[in-house]
Amino acid sequence: MPTTSLLLAWQLKGKRVLIVGGGDVASGRLESILAAEALVTLISPRQGLHSKTLGLLQQNPDRILYRDRDFSATQDLEGIDMVLTAIDDTNISRSICNLARERRIPVNVADIPPLCDFYFGSQIQRGNLQVLISTNGQSPKLANIIKKQIESNLPESVAKAIENVGALRAKLRERAPGVGSDVGKKRMRWMVDVCNKWSLEDLALLDDQGIEKMLNLGWEKGTVISTSEAGIPTSRFKLPEYTLPAVAGFLSGSLITCLAVIARRR
Amino acid sequence: MPTTSLLLAWQLKGKRVLIVGGGDVASGRLESILAAEALVTLISPRQGLHSKTLGLLQQNPDRILYRDRDFSATQDLEGIDMVLTAIDDTNISRSICNLARERRIPVNVADIPPLCDFYFGSQIQRGNLQVLISTNGQSPKLANIIKKQIESNLPESVAKAIENVGALRAKLRERAPGVGSDVGKKRMRWMVDVCNKWSLEDLALLDDQGIEKMLNLGWEKGTVISTSEAGIPTSRFKLPEYTLPAVAGFLSGSLITCLAVIARRR
Known part of the structure; x- marks a missing residue:
């Protein structure tokens, strides 16, 4: 049985996040971390960089400290507030995780849930609105499907x-x-x-x-004024949702009855 | 301008969370923390406990270590993985926050955003599905309204x-x-x-x-079988959403036309 998570809106402004790896998964992590206004240290040999990672590096030279090498040792964790790894080598991932945990730095190891202090889920962002959809690891794909459903139902406004x-x-x-x-x-x-x-x-x-x-x-x-008192154009008159099918039904019912009557008269 | 947060599903199973305070807000925190299967230390004088807090204490004696006193000192933070305070005294809150940060323990101080490493938002839980709605502190009430909208649109299944x-x-x-x-x-x-x-x-x-x-x-x-091949009752036949108003419209259109024809014949 999976465990319920505690869903949180983590504040990263001005904090430093270490990302180990530069592939497709790492590029997604990098994108969310930059959106949260964190400073980033990215460690990954240049030949392993995904084109999206490269693009983000080039667009944010002042916010990303890039090291063209593998993760080396403890000092890579100095001054780091969060660690994300997205590399293929499970042993290196595990040792980075251990080093981070000894230092009480929250860590996420892509694809190895037991090595994660937190998970990412499917996310929606609309201006200041953020929505996280998590299935607690049961099905990332369903999380994504549910995300799209929620997104399509969110009002434009x-x-x-x-x-x-x-x-x-x-x-x-x-x-x-x-x-x-x-x-x-x-x-x-x-x-x-x-x-x-x-x-x-x-x-x-x-x-x-x-x-x-x-x-x-x-x-x-000590009161709340109405929209018209605030000078907001009075609520756009909106037809009830079912108006169109009802009217179309009415007209076709009427038309067909007329035709039937005319046909009988002949 | 508010900052985008990094929304996370934090794993607390087997971790220990310190809650300082026992009022209404603290009881809500306690509830979410228990749901995430954490161990809790709750520090708050008994006379300040909200009835909900008392109830949770009585229902979970094995998971909550209760201290009938005020927060006293550094040793209260020993072995703690996360700190939540919900007390009225801003100065004590601030000093607990500082102590926690020195020890790199993530901390949330209710009602004082700058003292929070993370925020709670409005949450939905349906079995393993969890949804977090955050407005990045712009409007907790709107987060709640949007939550209700999302909740009412979630399919039952x-x-x-x-x-x-x-x-x-x-x-x-x-x-x-x-x-x-x-x-x-x-x-x-x-x-x-x-x-x-x-x-x-x-x-x-x-x-x-x-x-x-x-x-x-x-x-x-190497294929995905259909529902009928899996022995699932073939998809319940569902009328398109607009069937009812269309049919009702059709019948009333027909009826009214009939009446009009009859009226003219007389």
């Missing part, structure tokens, strides 16, 4: 909505500063009310003027 | 499908053992083919006999 709510929250904190106090709780409650009252689609349409109005006419009076 | 694919994979590994070799790649390709050919719904219906047939009639011949 979701990234913009999150961005605007983040901006509203930042402006609110300027206007009513303080942490851990009553004002903090009051801010949190109001933000929750905003997210409950406004749809994702409406939040995505919020602009600077709208944010000002929400604060001036809403927050100051 | 998803957990069972993952369980069955895991079982199929384990049986396949028994039949064709070996790691890192060609057989490993062949296994992986076949599993991918299975997941591509069979729907989640069909995978969820797979039983022991079906698994045997997939291996005997499929794997051994």
Whole structure:
């Protein structure tokens, strides 16, 4: 029986990640690590580099320290906050893992689950929204299929909505500063009310003027104003989902009945 | 601008997690940590314990080491693999965070993002499927709303499908053992083919006999058999989504036209 993992959003900004290996898997790791704004040390002989790895090296010379050689020894782990290996040699992988664990550096060894302190799963990114789908090692392929299903169902407006709510929250904190106090709780409650009252689609349409109005006419009076009060074009009228098939059914029912009546009359 | 996180499935089985605090937030942390099969040390004066925390303590006496006192000193961090604090005192939180970081123990301080090596987000669990939704701190409430949306769209069969694919994979590994070799790649390709050919719904219906047939009639011949060959009841006939409104539309169109014709005849 697989174990439930603890899913976490790990913070790597300014941290240094060691990647051992430069092949296809390593290039994927490198990409996620760079996206998380980490500094990278990549150790791998140049002849083993995948074209994607090479491309990332060339695009990020200031963020990747590249060593054109194999992993050599303990000093390669100095100042390292996380270790990822993606090489074919299981023995070297195992010894890197041991060295990292002795130093309490979190480590992931591609393809050898018992040597991993953490797993990667299938991931979705849309602006500030990140979604991780894990099957706890049962089926990476199903994780990928479920990811695509989730992705296709995510509303278009979701990234913009999150961005605007983040901006509203930042402006609110300027206007009513303080942490851990009553004002903090009051801010949190109001933000929750905003997210409950406004749809994702409406939040995505919020602009600077709208944010000002929400604060001036809403927050100051302890209420959440409506979209129209915030100057957001009143919700686009949306037909219920089943309108089209119902109307098409109605028209064809009517048409066929007409034809039947005409046919009988002749 | 918020930073992209690295979303990870952290493995805590057999590791020890220190939780400082016993209130509402701490009880939620405790719940996730226990689900990940970790051992827990919980430090918090008894009078501050939330009823949920108390309940979890009573249900898991063998997995939680409880200290009825405040966090005292360095030795509280001995043998600890992860630290979570959820207390009101910001200064104590900060000093626990510093102590943990000196020892390279990953730490999360509730409500103080800069003191967190990682964040929790909104989570979904369905059997072996786990989904993490993070807005990178922009809006926990929106993360929760998006979580509910994703959850309501997940097919019912998803957990069972993952369980069955895991079982199929384990049986396949028994039949064709070996790691890192060609057989490993062949296994992986076949599993991918299975997941591509069979729907989640069909995978969820797979039983022991079906698994045997997939291996005997499929794997051994380098192919993926169909659901009917595996003895799975042929896909339940499903009406297209729009059938009902279309039929209802058709009937009412026909009925109204009939009535109109009858009315004109009089």
